[in-house]
Amino acid sequence: MTLSIADLPGHEGFAAPVLPGGELASSSSAFTRTFVGYQAACSCGWADQRRYSATPEGAKEAEYRWWSRHTPPLLAAAPPSWLVIKSNLLCEQVVKLASDRPLAALTLLSQVESWQRTLLDQAVAGARETGASWAEIGEAMGISKQAAHERFRAQVSP
Ligand SMILES: [Zn+2]
Numbered sequence: 095m096t097l098s099i100a101d102l103p104g105h106e107g108f109a110a111p112v113l114p115g116g117e118l119a120s121s122s123s124a125f126t127r128t129f130v131g132y133q134a135a136c137s138c139g140w141a142d143q144r145r146y147s148a149t150p151e152g153a154k155e156a157e158y159r160w161w162s163r164h165t166p167p168l169l170a171a172a173p174p175s176w177l178v179i180k181s182n183l184l185c186e187q188v189v190k191l192a193s194d195r196p197l198a199a200l201t202l203l204s205q206v207e208s209w210q211r212t213l214l215d216q217a218v219a220g221a222r223e224t225g226a227s228w229a230e231i232g233e234a235m236g237i238s239k240q241a242a243h244e245r246f247r248a249q250v251s252p
Pocket residue numbers: 104105106136137138139140164
């Protein structure tokens with residue numbers, strides 16, 4: 095069984111069987127070799143060190159471990175998928191507007207830019223207040239830690 099969360103594409107958690115040599119089997123699917131326990135793992139390559147018993151209960155505990163240890167920091171930085179869909183749709187519609195009526199697109203994009211800048215500053219300040227590092231902020235924005243710090247240090251406290 096694999097576990098997934100709609101807002102975390104690319105992350106499927108599973109109880110990975112631990113082979114006698116200590117290495118993890120790559121999935122929880124049909125499995126004929128003997129194994130000595132379970133560890134939590136994810137399709138992204140993440141694996142936890144804690145080992146659980148080679149029982150159905152151990153598998154459940156390993157799955158819970160994926161959910162409780164691996165997903166919280168990822169979810170903190172993942173926008174809700176329904177909002178990503180709306181954002182992509184807005185972009186497509188503005189592209190069409192810019193083609194059909196460029197001046198109307200300029201008016202709309204200027205409005206978006208004005209609230210986008212304010213919200214970006216607020217989100218960075220909020221992230222800093224909740225303990226996010228400049229590296230985490232940069233990663234969330236797809237820019238380097240240095241670029242994030244240089245861009246926002248004046249607006250938010252260090
Ligand atoms: Zn993952």
